[in-house]
Amino acid sequence: MTTDTITKATAAAPTGEPVLDARGVTMRFGGLTAVRSVDLTVRSGEIVGLIGPNGAGKTTFFNCLTGLYIPTEGEVRYKGTILPPKSFKVTAAGIARTFQNIRLFSNMTVLENVLVGRHTRTKEGLWSALLRGPGFHKAEAASRERAMELLEFVGLAGKAEHLSRNLPYGEQRKLEIARALASEPGLLLLDEPTAGMNPQETRATEELVFAIRDMGIAVLVIEHDMRFIMNLCDRVAVLVQGEKLIEGDSATVQNDERVIAAYLGEPFEGAPGEEEAAEVAQAEAAAATATEPETETEASPAGATDGATDEATDAPAAETGADETGADETEADDAGDGDGTDDAPAAPRADAPEATDDGDDDTAQASGTRKEND
Ligand SMILES: Nc1ncnc2c1ncn2[C@@H]1O[C@H](COP(=O)(O)OP(=O)(O)OP(=O)(O)O)[C@@H](O)[C@H]1O
Ligand SMILES: [Mg+2]
Numbered sequence: 175m176t177t178d179t180i181t182k183a184t185a186a187a188p189t190g191e192p193v194l195d196a197r198g199v200t201m202r203f204g205g206l207t208a209v210r211s212v213d214l215t216v217r218s219g220e221i222v223g224l225i226g227p228n229g230a231g232k233t234t235f236f237n238c239l240t241g242l243y244i245p246t247e248g249e250v251r252y253k254g255t256i257l258p259p260k261s262f263k264v265t266a267a268g269i270a271r272t273f274q275n276i277r278l279f280s281n282m283t284v285l286e287n288v289l290v291g292r293h294t295r296t297k298e299g300l301w302s303a304l305l306r307g308p309g310f311h312k313a314e315a316a317s318r319e320r321a322m323e324l325l326e327f328v329g330l331a332g333k334a335e336h337l338s339r340n341l342p343y344g345e346q347r348k349l350e351i352a353r354a355l356a357s358e359p360g361l362l363l364l365d366e367p368t369a370g371m372n373p374q375e376t377r378a379t380e381e382l383v384f385a386i387r388d389m390g391i392a393v394l395v396i397e398h399d400m401r402f403i404m405n406l407c408d409r410v411a412v413l414v415q416g417e418k419l420i421e422g423d424s425a426t427v428q429n430d431e432r433v434i435a436a437y438l439g440e441p442f443e444g445a446p447g448e449e450e451a452a453e454v455a456q457a458e459a460a461a462a463t464a465t466e467p468e469t470e471t472e473a474s475p476a477g478a479t480d481g482a483t484d485e486a487t488d489a490p491a492a493e494t495g496a497d498e499t500g501a502d503e504t505e506a507d508d509a510g511d512g513d514g515t516d517d518a519p520a521a522p523r524a525d526a527p528e529a530t531d532d533g534d535d536d537t538a539q540a541s542g543t544r545k546e547n548d
Pocket of ligand 2: 232233234274
């Protein structure tokens with residue numbers, strides 16, 4: 175209750191200059207348009223939510239913002255400057271992120287994982303590191319001090335020397351946040367920060383995000399937990415089939431019948447992807463009739479308007495889990511995102527590794543295990 179009051183009060187904080195300005199961002203993978211002409215602005219002092227059904231393109235959009243993908247069309251500006259298409263440069267510019275699939279160096283300690291995230295903020299070069307002169311030691315001490323502060327901030331200082339793989343799931347997510355913060359960002363992107371968390375952990379994460387905003391860092395957060403999003407965000411944008419359906423305050427978004435329909439899988443007039451879905455349904459129905467006339471039950475697949483609709487809408491979820499997961503995993507150095515490791519420039523990375531990791535996100539969350547990355 176108390177927390178509700180606090181969070182609602184802080185959520186009304188005033189907003190300022192644009193920190194992130196994405197214009198007409200489109201991302202195509204072959205014939206699939208995962209993100210279609212999306213505009214989104216995040217201002218300083220804001221917490222903005224990005225929601226949408228599974229497979230809507232949320233993670234892909236994040237990947238376009240952080241240099242993992244080069245958008246097919248559109249441009250992304252951070253504090254007025256067009257971002258370079260490389261992850262480590264984006265991180266250096268001031269955007270940090272966490273991943274839908276936790277990505278930590280499992281055999282490194284908690285503290286070391288955060289130190290990796292300091293990479294883009296340390297000036298010591300190769301020679302300094304090799305010679306280990308006074309400059310290097312001074313910089314290292316400062317980095318450790320800052321990393322410990324951040325661990326304190328997320329509540330993990332007591333576990334600084336633990337191996338990250340031994341942390342419970344919820345704490346691994348917090349560690350990812352600490353590592354992202356280590357790059358001293360002006361904007362933090364969180365991809366499903368509470369996935370797999372229990373209600374207490376979710377509530378704690380909510381408070382953590384408010385505290386991050388209060389530190390002067392704007393936040394853009396993807397989440398499926400509507401209570402979390404609606405309580406936290408000043409503004410919410412809804413993606414459906416790659417298109418921004420609506421953007422507004424939580425009340426506006428919650429009460430919009432198109433949003434409700436999108437989540438329930440009910441078709442509505444002019445829905446993004448409606449035409450394509452109808453074409454697919456038609457083609458599938460035709461194919462089913464031609465090849466297996468006896469299996470009538472399958473003749474009303476996808477776009478159907480009956481009960482099958484829900485399932486049709488849900489279908490992408492499973493697929494996406496896979497793809498999207500892969501998208502993240504691509505960054506073998508995703509630590510890199512926080513850490514500045516160079517994610518190969520890459521035209522849209524159709525990264526093969528993705529397929530490998532598929533679905534692990536869900537699996538990891540369900541089982542309390544996680545994907546290892548190093
Ligand atoms: N690298 C890729 N190559 C081909 N298709 C991809 C790639 N990455 C994502 N996609 C496809 O783009 C669409 C959007 O996926 P994305 O992961 O962005 O969705 P999402 O909104 O994050 O979903 P979820 O809520 O399940 O995480 C999906 O159809 C997915 O299969
Ligand atoms: Mg996603």
